[in-house]
Amino acid sequence: MSDWLEGALLxxxxxxxxxxxIGVTRxxxxxxxxxxxxxxxxxxxxxxxxxxxxxxxDLGLAIRAILTIFFFLLTAxxxxxxxxxxxxxxxxPLWEKTLVDELRGHYDPQTHRLAGGGDAESTAGGGKRVPGx
Amino acid sequence: xxxxxxSAVFEPADAGLAVLTAALALGFLRLVRGPSLPDRVVAxxxxxxxxxxxxxxxxxxxxxxxxxxxxxxLALISFLGTVAFARYLERxxxxx
Numbered sequence: 273m274s275d276w277l278e279g280a281l282l283x284x285x286x287x288x289x290x291x292x293x294i295g296v297t298r299x300x301x302x303x304x305x306x307x308x309x310x311x312x313x314x315x316x317x318x319x320x321x322x323x324x325x326x327x328x329x330d331l332g333l334a335i336r337a338i339l340t341i342f343f344f345l346l347t348a349x350x351x352x353x354x355x356x357x358x359x360x361x362x363x364x365p366l367w368e369k370t371l372v373d374e375l376r377g378h379y380d381p382q383t384h385r386l387a388g389g390g391d392a393e394s395t396a397g398g399g400k401r402v403p404g405x
Numbered sequence: 406x407x408x409x410x411x412s413a414v415f416e417p418a419d420a421g422l423a424v425l426t427a428a429l430a431l432g433f434l435r436l437v438r439g440p441s442l443p444d445r446v447v448a449x450x451x452x453x454x455x456x457x458x459x460x461x462x463x464x465x466x467x468x469x470x471x472x473x474x475x476x477x478x479l480a481l482i483s484f485l486g487t488v489a490f491a492r493y494l495e496r497x498x499x500x501x
Contacts, residue, residue, distance in 0.1 A: 279417030282462065286424040289455055293428035296435045296451055302444055305435070309451045320421070320458045324465055324473065333470050337461075340477050344454075347484040351450060354491035359443035361495055 278323045285319030288312050301367035302359055310352040314344055418466040425462065429455050446490045453483035 295308025318341050325337035366373060378387050432455060436448040460476035463469075 278465070282417045282421045282465065283424075285458065286421040286428070286462075289458055290424050290428040290431075292451060293431035293455070296448060297431045302441065302447065305444065306447050309447050313451055313454045317454055317458050317461070320461045321476075324461050327465055330470070333473060336473060336477065340473075340480060343477075343480055347480075351484055351487040351491070354488055355443055355446055355450075355494075358491040358494035359441075362441075362443065362497075364441050364443055 278327045281319045281323035285316045288316030302364045306352055310348050314348045317344055418462055421462045425455055425459050450487045453479055
């Protein structure tokens with residue numbers, strides 16, 4: 273029973289990592305590639321490490337595998353955010369069919385400060401404000 | 406009848422390793438092709454995650470805990486390297 277669960281988790285994790293890789297190869301621009309790579313790869317390695325944790329007889333090793341899952345869950349969004357932010361400043365082009373760029377006009381290219389959406393002048397790029405109740 | 410053909414048994418670890426190897430090859434394709442530097446950083450991040458996954462599967466296949474330690478260290482180094490790359494990209498963009 274437990275063997276089946278471990279094998280299934282391992283295969284599912286490997287398939288999710290393959291999906292992440294296919295997405296990174298096939299997607300049209302950096303930001304769409306990044307969301308494939310980050311989310312699918314986190315889920316994939318989570319499944320594989322869970323399978324390792326279930327198969328370990330030693331409790332310490334199982335706990336180590338579980339902690340590695342939490343490490344991935346914590347660090348993957350941070351790393352993805354930092355790359356996306358840096359890429360947006362460097363000026364990596366968006367896909368030509370991108371419809372909405374909500375950051376356009378909100379970032380100061382010199383100081384890298386984000387202008388808030390509450391300011392009337394700084395939302396000239398089309399940020400539509402919804403009035404409160 | 407005790408003669409069991411070992412290759413006929415489905416081993417999840419072997420199948421997982423085959424799939425992960427294909428994923429690794431696709432990641433390298435983006436690493437080589439990627440038009441901009443951030444593309445390559447994303448591909449490198451994915452490749453290190455896949456390498457950590459391969460090490461985890463090796464832990465299962467060989468029952469040796471050393472591979473799990475290597476996977477943990479690889480995860481740590483992957484995060485630090487990605488953050489360092491992002492800082493470098495942002496600073497380089499500002500200096501130009």
